Amino acid sequence: MLTEENPRQRIENENPGAVKLLDFLATRIRPFTDGKGWTVFNDWLDNCYSKKSVERRPPEIPFVSLDDLRAIVFPKCRLPH
Numbered sequence: 001m002l003t004e005e006n007p008r009q010r011i012e013n014e015n016p017g018a019v020k021l022l023d024f025l026a027t028r029i030r031p032f033t034d035g036k037g038w039t040v041f042n043d044w045l046d047n048c049y050s051k052k053s054v055e056r057r058p059p060e061i062p063f064v065s066l067d068d069l070r071a072i073v074f075p076k077c078r079l080p081h
Helices: 007-014 016-028 038-050 066-073
Strands: none
Touching (some): 007 016, 007 066, 016 038, 016 066, 038 066
């Protein structure tokens, strides 16, 4: 994702609900800005889910599991099926 052009578009094409959820979470818990990549994103995402921000989302924001969201944003981290 780090070298990918327009990852937001890819994510939206794959799972529009993921973009809505990420946008919602970013309004509740400020994304980490020290560094970039998997570690920073994953730490921020863990923080969002541990603080139950996902559970307090409005009904129009779909639920996406933590593991699914990680795999959508960073597809190289997907487990083989």
